[in-house]
Amino acid sequence: MANYKALYQEVILDHNRKPRNYGTLEQASHHAEGHNPLCGDHITVALHLEGECIDCIAFQGESCAICKASASMMTVAVKGKTRADAQTLIQEFLAMATGKLGLDSPNHIGRLAVFAGVRDLPTRVKCAILPWHTLHAAFNSVASASTEAEADPMHAPIGNA
Amino acid sequence: MNAVLELSRLPATRTMAATGAFDVERLRADFPILRMRVEGKPLVYLDNAASSQMPQPVIDRLVRYQTTQHANIHRAVHSLSEIATAEYEEARRKLQRFINAPDEREVIFTSGTTDAINLVMHGYGRKFIKAGDEIILTTLEHHSNIVPWQMLAEETGAKIRVVPISDAGELLMDDYENLFNERTKLVGVTHVSNALGSINPVKEMIAFAHGHGVRVLVDGAQAVPHLQVDVQDLDCDFYAFSGHKLCGPTGIGVLYGKAALLEKMQPFKGGGDMILSVSFEKTVYNTIPHKFEAGTPPIAAAIGLGAAVDYLTGIGMAAIAQHEHELLSYATAQMMEMPGVRIIGTARNKAAVLSFTVDGVHPHDLGTLLNQDGVAVRTGHHCAQPVMARFKVPATSRASFAFYNSMAEVDALITGILSVQKVFA
Numbered sequence: 001m002a003n004y005k006a007l008y009q010e011v012i013l014d015h016n017r018k019p020r021n022y023g024t025l026e027q028a029s030h031h032a033e034g035h036n037p038l039c040g041d042h043i044t045v046a047l048h049l050e051g052e053c054i055d056c057i058a059f060q061g062e063s064c065a066i067c068k069a070s071a072s073m074m075t076v077a078v079k080g081k082t083r084a085d086a087q088t089l090i091q092e093f094l095a096m097a098t099g100k101l102g103l104d105s106p107n108h109i110g111r112l113a114v115f116a117g118v119r120d121l122p123t124r125v126k127c128a129i130l131p132w133h134t135l136h137a138a139f140n141s142v143a144s145a146s147t148e149a150e151a152d153p154m155h156a157p158i159g160n161a
Numbered sequence: 162m163n164a165v166l167e168l169s170r171l172p173a174t175r176t177m178a179a180t181g182a183f184d185v186e187r188l189r190a191d192f193p194i195l196r197m198r199v200e201g202k203p204l205v206y207l208d209n210a211a212s213s214q215m216p217q218p219v220i221d222r223l224v225r226y227q228t229t230q231h232a233n234i235h236r237a238v239h240s241l242s243e244i245a246t247a248e249y250e251e252a253r254r255k256l257q258r259f260i261n262a263p264d265e266r267e268v269i270f271t272s273g274t275t276d277a278i279n280l281v282m283h284g285y286g287r288k289f290i291k292a293g294d295e296i297i298l299t300t301l302e303h304h305s306n307i308v309p310w311q312m313l314a315e316e317t318g319a320k321i322r323v324v325p326i327s328d329a330g331e332l333l334m335d336d337y338e339n340l341f342n343e344r345t346k347l348v349g350v351t352h353v354s355n356a357l358g359s360i361n362p363v364k365e366m367i368a369f370a371h372g373h374g375v376r377v378l379v380d381g382a383q384a385v386p387h388l389q390v391d392v393q394d395l396d397c398d399f400y401a402f403s404g405h406k407l408c409g410p411t412g413i414g415v416l417y418g419k420a421a422l423l424e425k426m427q428p429f430k431g432g433g434d435m436i437l438s439v440s441f442e443k444t445v446y447n448t449i450p451h452k453f454e455a456g457t458p459p460i461a462a463a464i465g466l467g468a469a470v471d472y473l474t475g476i477g478m479a480a481i482a483q484h485e486h487e488l489l490s491y492a493t494a495q496m497m498e499m500p501g502v503r504i505i506g507t508a509r510n511k512a513a514v515l516s517f518t519v520d521g522v523h524p525h526d527l528g529t530l531l532n533q534d535g536v537a538v539r540t541g542h543h544c545a546q547p548v549m550a551r552f553k554v555p556a557t558s559r560a561s562f563a564f565y566n567s568m569a570e571v572d573a574l575i576t577g578i579l580s581v582q583k584v585f586a
Contacts, residue, residue, distance in 0.1 A: 008530065008584055016585075039525050039541055040555030062555060064523035065585070124529060 007117035007124075008065070011073075016065035021075035025058045030141060034061075034134030036126050041067045045075075045134045052082045059134075064127050066118065071131035073112055083139060090132050097128050183484050188476070188565050191216040195565065202535030205573045210355050210383060210514055210561030211539050212405045215469070219408060222468035226461050233457055235434055249460050252467030253450070259470040260400065261391040262417050269416040269423070269450040270463050274382040275305040277401035277416035278349075280453060281378050282309040284426035285399075286347070292318030294346040297375075299324040299332055300551055301354040301361065304544040306380045310349060319346070326551060330357040330506035337366065341373045348377045352384035356545035356559070357506025358489075358514030360388070364395050371396065376422070382406055386563070387485055387512045389478040392417050404462060409469035413462035416453070423449045430455040481564040485513035488562045492571045499575070501582060505557050513562035516543075519578060522585045524558045530584065531558075534577040 025031070028046035035042050043061030047054050057079050059071045074093075078086040089108055095101035096109060099119035103109060118128045189195050194214050197204045206214060226248065232241035234249050250265075257265045271277040286309075290296065296310050298321055314321050322345075324337045332350075348370045353360050367377045378399040384390055385402040392400050399422075404413035418426075428435055428446055432455035437445040446452045473481065492515055496502050501520035519527055528540035539559045542549045549555060560574055 008526070013585065040549075042555075064525040066526065121529065124525070127525065 007115075007121070009114060011111065011114050012065065012069040015069035015072040019059075019068055019072040021058045021072065021079065023058050023060055025056055027056070030138040032134050032137035032141075034130045034137065036067075036130050039064065039127070041127060041130055043067065043071055043131060043134060045071070045131065045138050047135075047138060049083065052084070054078055054081055054083065054086060059131060063130070066115075066124055066127040067130050070115060070128045074131045074135060077110070077112060078135070086135065087139065090136050093132050094129055097125050183480050185484065185565065185567050189567070191218065191472075192565055193217060193220070199535040199537070200533050202533075205534070205536040205570045207560040207562060207566065207570065207574060208537045208539045209386070209563035209566075210406070210559065212411070213386060213408050213563050214565070215408055215410070216472055218472050219410075219465050219468045223410065223461055223465045226464050231461070234460055235451070245460055248464050248467075249458070252463045255467040255470050256415050259474065260385070260415075260417055261393050263393060264420055266449045267417055267420050267423065269418065269453045270458050271401075271414045271416050271453075272412055272459070273403040273405070273414035274380060274401045277399075277414055278306055278378065278380065279309050280416055280429040281399050281401070281418070282313050283429045284453065285376070285422065286310070286313045287317070288425075288427050290317055290319050290346050293344055294319045295322050295340075295342065295344045296320070297322050297324060297337070297340050297345060297348045299337075299350050299361070300326045300547050301330070301332065301351050301357065301359060301545070302349065302547070303351060303355050303380065303382070304546070306349050306351060306378075307547070320344075323547075324350075326359075326548075329508050330354065330359045330548075331508045332359075332361055334362070334365075338369060341370070341375065345373060345375050348375055349380070350377065351380040351382075352390070353381075353387065353512045353514075354506070354545070354548070355383045355514070356543040356548040356557070357508065357516055358511040358561075359506060359508035360384070360510040360512055363397070367396050383512060383514070388482055398422055404466040404469065407466065407469055408472060409466035410459075410462040412459045413466050420449060423453070428452050428455070432456045434458075476564065484564050485562050488566055488568065488571060489513040489515065491568055492560065492562070492574065495571070495575045499578065502578065505552050505554065515560045516557040517559075518554055518557055519582060522581055524556045526585070527558050527578070527581050530581045531574070531577045534573065534580070536574055536577045538574070
């Protein structure tokens with residue numbers, strides 16, 4: 001049985017209340033829009049790559065707490081990391097959210113483990129993974145990402161760019 | 162002892178008819194699903210506008226049909242086929258009486274409201290609506306009464322005009338009347354808004370449209386489960402509704418249409434049962450309603466829907482409307498006292514639908530957390546995105562009540578919202 005209370009724990013509520021790296025980026029080298037048409041979640045992710053390193057990242061948008069906290073914690077997690085490290089984290093986060101990654105195996109999830117509970121809430125998985133899908137789209141300079149149709153991250157495999 | 166047992170097994174409708182009292186606990190006992198627990202809590206099912214639950218007499222009817230009466234209809238001469246045909250056609254007459262249609266041939270079984278509206282679009286719209294003609298819809302329509310007409314407009318070059326709504330969620334009747342001109346061919350209007358609960362003055366709208374020689378299709382999906390609907394009194398040309406919102410099965414619905422119109426219309430789907438004769442040179446279509454019921458219909462579902470309207474009639478639609486109105490008033494009064502809670506849709510004449518937002522809490526978070534208390538509400542755009550756009554919200558939470566909901570369940574909803582507000586404080 002899903003433990004909803006465990007999902008809405010303080011760290012997620014805190015990032016929802018006070019999202020980090022929230023806003024726009026003047027000097028973005030990459031950006032993308034993410035949209036979940038089913039619930040209306042809509043976010044943008046913008047970042048600046050200095051060489052291979054993400055030196056700035058920001059997000060903005062209207063979404064539920066799970067999506068907003070996931071986006072906020074994502075920006076914290078990948079800021080200062082290389083593109084390759086960020087791609088690895090994207091893969092691991094998607095795998096965790098869809099129940100394909102056990103947290104007992106080696107991983108880089110860290111504090112993002114607070115989102116592990118969404119695996120038991122099929123209707124909410126998309127909320128948690130939308131920011132990550134959008135970040136992936138930004139790396140590939142894909143103009144927009146969607147959680148539906150062929151771009152559905154639940155069904156479409158995401159390969160390393 | 163046995164007598165007591167027997168009495169407790171009777172559907173509540175029988176005893177209520179005898180006593181005249183609205184006994185919600187007795188009614189609840191007829192719905193096995195209401196004894197379910199969700200997340201360890203008693204289920205509080207407040208998503209009736211999406212789909213209602215099925216009482217035991219309807220479940221029993223489905224089992225009896227499938228166990229002892231099933232065969233294909235309108236075909237063979239063997240006994241089972243004759244029984245199934247008779248039961249299917251009897252279900253049609255039950256639906257006819259339920260909406261007071263003058264003639265059983267005017268009751269077409271469809272797969273639901275969406276299918277019924279698409280039938281009118283294909284059968285009536287494609288034959289009678291041409292380039293430059295105008296179709297009037299309202300801001301309150303469900304997507305199912307928007308998209309088919311957009312498809313027709315795209316195909317024919319017809320235009321869609323939209324009746325706006327007030328901040329309360331009521332249609333602006335002056336604007337409605339001003340939309341009419343010599344090119345207006347059809348009005349499509351929902352009887353009750355699924356997103357807001359507003360009950361539209363469809364009788365007056367139909368009279369006005371008829372004054373201009375314009376036909377009217379009413380989407381009754383949200384009205385038929387909650388109001389006494391009389392298609393003759395409304396004088397509508399078409400009336401569409403679904404079985405699964407009416408304590409019946411999914412996959413069945415009804416299109417009522419005036420016989421003279423149905424006879425002039427093109428069939429929607431081609432196939433068996435909708436023909437009188439077929440040759441490669443010429444096919445002669447069957448008479449109504451069969452002209453519109455190609456292929457093997459959902460026989461069990463139709464018979465189940467017949468049992469569902471018997472059940473509702475046993476309670477009485479007036480009594481149902483009264484109880485639901487009390488639920489709505491009680492819930493509305495409590496919600497209006499809650500800081501940060503905004504009710505979307507405050508029409509003077511409302512069915513038991515409460516759409517609302519909670520400051521600082523996205524509807525999807527609210528829905529997930531209410532579910533933890535066993536409370537099932539709908540969250541999202543309710544397939545009515547123009548309504549959401551009108552109120553400048555991406556989504557709302559919606560509690561929609563049925564006659565088997567209790568005041569205690571309203572309390573559970575309110576308590577649940579308060580506890581979610583604490584989590585997000």
